[in-house]
Amino acid sequence: MVNFVHPPAESLQLHHVLSALADPVRLNIVQVLHATQGGLNCTAATAPFGQVPKSTLSHHFRVLRESGLVQTTKRGVENINTLRWDDLERRFPGLLSQILQLAPR
């Protein structure tokens, strides 16, 4: 059983969040998660990135998780990914919405 590591909200670092969002594929994953209510399992979340190798996507999800952007929760046999919107908003007010607004679509 995989144990996912999620940093507590109060320890999130601005440079980790910026670094996570500085990769176009990761920024795009965050856009997809933001546009989705209730979280996405890994397959659904990664469907738009079919051309990206699965191992690369796993790496991107790990970076997103470790920077505090994404929460991964085991639900049965699925891993459900959600944006940690409230935590990020509390720690870095306005940052994520600003970046999502400016991101290429």
Place this chain on the structure above:
Amino acid sequence: MVNFVHPPAESLQLHHVLSALADPVRLNIVQVLHATQGGLNCTAATAPFGQVPKSTLSHHFRVLRESGLVQTTKRGVENINTLRWDDLERRFPGLLSQILQLAPR
């Protein structure tokens, strides 16, 4: 004579800017430049980072320049660094002020 490369404002990329700002030393350089009117020569701009090797600082300035955050201009024997605030504001409205507001001081 060194030729500094500055990307045109319209070709600045969000992920390059975020990547440049994702390093704490570079973010700090940007804070110092932001707090300074009229630009800083390299010595003055790097004075707060005395513990960082000069070659490392040169690398950071190159990343800042290539991402479009900083303009380096030769003035006599000095290289004067300024933030490309207007270009960044036009291309990514509100982004830099938001990040500077959230950055550790």
